[in-house]
Amino acid sequence: MTAGQGTVTMGDVARLAGVSKMTVSNVINNRPGVSEPVRRRVLEVVRESGYRINVSARTLRSGRTGVLGLAVPHVNSAYFGLLAEHVIEEAAGRGFHIAIEQTGAAAEGEFEVIAQSHKLQFDGLILSASGLDPADQRLVGGGIPMVMLGERDFAASFDHVAMPNEEGTKAAAEHLADRGCRRIAIVTGALGDGDVNVVTRRHRGYLAALLERGLAAEPELLVALDEMNARGGRRAAHRMVDSGLGFDGAVAVTDGVAQGLLRGFADRGVRVPDDVRLIGFDDVPDAEIMVPSLSTVSPDHRWMAAKAVELVTARIEDPERPATEHTAPFTIAERESTR
Numbered sequence: 066m067t068a069g070q071g072t073v074t075m076g077d078v079a080r081l082a083g084v085s086k087m088t089v090s091n092v093i094n095n096r097p098g099v100s101e102p103v104r105r106r107v108l109e110v111v112r113e114s115g116y117r118i119n120v121s122a123r124t125l126r127s128g129r130t131g132v133l134g135l136a137v138p139h140v141n142s143a144y145f146g147l148l149a150e151h152v153i154e155e156a157a158g159r160g161f162h163i164a165i166e167q168t169g170a171a172a173e174g175e176f177e178v179i180a181q182s183h184k185l186q187f188d189g190l191i192l193s194a195s196g197l198d199p200a201d202q203r204l205v206g207g208g209i210p211m212v213m214l215g216e217r218d219f220a221a222s223f224d225h226v227a228m229p230n231e232e233g234t235k236a237a238a239e240h241l242a243d244r245g246c247r248r249i250a251i252v253t254g255a256l257g258d259g260d261v262n263v264v265t266r267r268h269r270g271y272l273a274a275l276l277e278r279g280l281a282a283e284p285e286l287l288v289a290l291d292e293m294n295a296r297g298g299r300r301a302a303h304r305m306v307d308s309g310l311g312f313d314g315a316v317a318v319t320d321g322v323a324q325g326l327l328r329g330f331a332d333r334g335v336r337v338p339d340d341v342r343l344i345g346f347d348d349v350p351d352a353e354i355m356v357p358s359l360s361t362v363s364p365d366h367r368w369m370a371a372k373a374v375e376l377v378t379a380r381i382e383d384p385e386r387p388a389t390e391h392t393a394p395f396t397i398a399e400r401e402s403t404r
Contacts, residue, residue, distance in 0.1 A: 073116040082110040093160055096382070108158040117157075133161045133377060134190040136178040138170035143321065143349040145193070148214075151370030152191060159378055161188070172196030182209050189377040195262070210380035212373050216263050218390075224376040225390045226369055230263060233362035233395050234270030235277075237316050237344045240360070240397050242278040246314030246342055249275065250286040252301050252326060253318035254293045264293075267318055267346065285310060290322065298325020299332070306333040313341060320345035320352050320361055327355060327402070342403045357401035364393045 079086045084103060091099050092107040099107075110116075135152050137145040153163045164187065168174035175197050182190045189210035197204070199217055212224045234251075241249050251271045254264040268287075275282045288305055290297040298317065302325065305312065317323035323345030330337055337343050337357055345352065348363035372391050379386060 073114045075116070078107065078110050078114060078116050081114060082107045108155075111158045112154060129188045129381075130186050131161055132164055132185070132187050133374070134164050134166055134178065134182045134185075134187040134192075136166040136168050136175065136190065136192045138168055138193060138195050140165060140167050143351060144319070144347045147349060147366055148193075148370060151367050152374060155367075155371045155374040159374060161374075161378070168193075168195070170195040172198065172201075176203060179209065179211070189381050191373045191377055210377055210384060212377045212380065214369070214373060216266050217261060222388060224380060224388050226373045226376065227390065227392045228263070228364055228369075229362070229392055229395045230266035231270035231273070232392075233346060233364065234267040234316060235274045236270075236395070236397055237346065237362050238271050238274030238314075239278065240344060240399070240403060241314035241316065241342050242274065242280060244314075244342055244403055247280060248283075248286065248312045249280065249314040249316060250288050250305065250310070250312040251316045251318070252288045252290065252298065252305075252322055255289050256287075264318060271316055286312060288315075290318075293318065293322060295321050295325035295328070298322035299329035300325075302326045302329020302335075303333060306330070306335055315341060315343050317343065317345045320347045320349045320359060323359055323361070323402075324351070324355060327357075327359070337402050338404055344397075344403055348398050352398070353400060355402075360400045360403040361398050362395055363398040364395045366393075369393045 075086050075089050079089045082089065084107060088099060088103065089107055092104050133156055135149060137149065139145060149165055156163050166178045166181065168178055175192060175194055178192065179190065187209060191212050191214065193214040194217055195215060197217065199222070204222065212226060214226050216227065216230060238249055251268060253268060256265055256268060272282050288301050290301055298321070315326060317326055323343060326343060327337060330341060335341055345359050345361040348361045352359040352361050
């Protein structure tokens with residue numbers, strides 16, 4: 066979809082979307098009164114036509130910088146790279162640039178990003194929180210417009226966009242059970258002492274699936290990682306095989322861990338899916354080109370990015386609006402590793 070040669074104007078966007086210029090302006094500036102289907106259509110035209118908002122002019126009028134922060138635990142993660150790509154695209158459609166920060170998955174790093182967002186005068190911040198305690202008083206009062214991503218429950222104070230952690234992992238374990246697996250391991254991080262995080266939420270989903278399918282939740286089938294990445298997954302696969310642990314299915318806490326499991330099983334001559342069926346979580350771009358291709362829980366990453374950008378821009382316009390919580394839809398991407 067293009068508007069022809071030369072600079073794309075707001076009038077071009079209006080014509081291509083079949084709406085008025087005022088409607089385009091309302092969408093770009095996140096004003097109320099536009100239906101969601103029309104808003105999405107206009108934003109799609111903005112992306113595909115190459116239209117760019119005059120951010121400098123808007124900043125002079127509004128006193129805003131036109132910059133949103135995106136803070137993630139690690140920038141070298143395939144998942145967070147995919148998230149950042151979608152957030153950048155969605156923000157551009159609303160006339161914002163994205164500045165990416167790394168927190169190290171630690172509370173102090175996350176508080177430092179919040180402080181820097183004030184100093185750098187970001188209009189808003191999307192924060193993937195790993196270490197923050199929702200009850201920490203440093204989060205109270207006078208903050209930057211902010212949307213939280215992740216597993217912790219910030220809904221009482223902040224807009225929150227969550228992964229389908231429990232629902233997705235439950236569906237993953239059921240997917241294995243429906244394909245005949247009866248001893249299903251979960252390969253994940255340490256559960257800790259009552260902390261609520263990605264590990265504990267996904268473990269709950271796994272247990273719920275076993276209960277529903279009448280399968281035993283045997284302690285030895287909980288395989289704890291020493292590193293929650295591909296290297297840790299590879300070492301876990303070696304331990305699982307070398308110890309004689311009997312299992313015919315495995316749920317990996319992330320696709321990165323699943324990639325390591327594939328390598329580790331291959332090292333020990335265990336074939337996927339012939340000997341063991343394996344499923345991951347995240348549906349990162351490399352999942353479909355692994356050997357074998359990886360079945361995985363596939364959250365709607367673009368939906369998450371769009372919702373986060375929508376919420377933070379709405380918070381900028383109306384700082385007093387009630388906080389809301391949203392969970393991403395998902396599907397199971399069935400590939401060779403479970404067939």
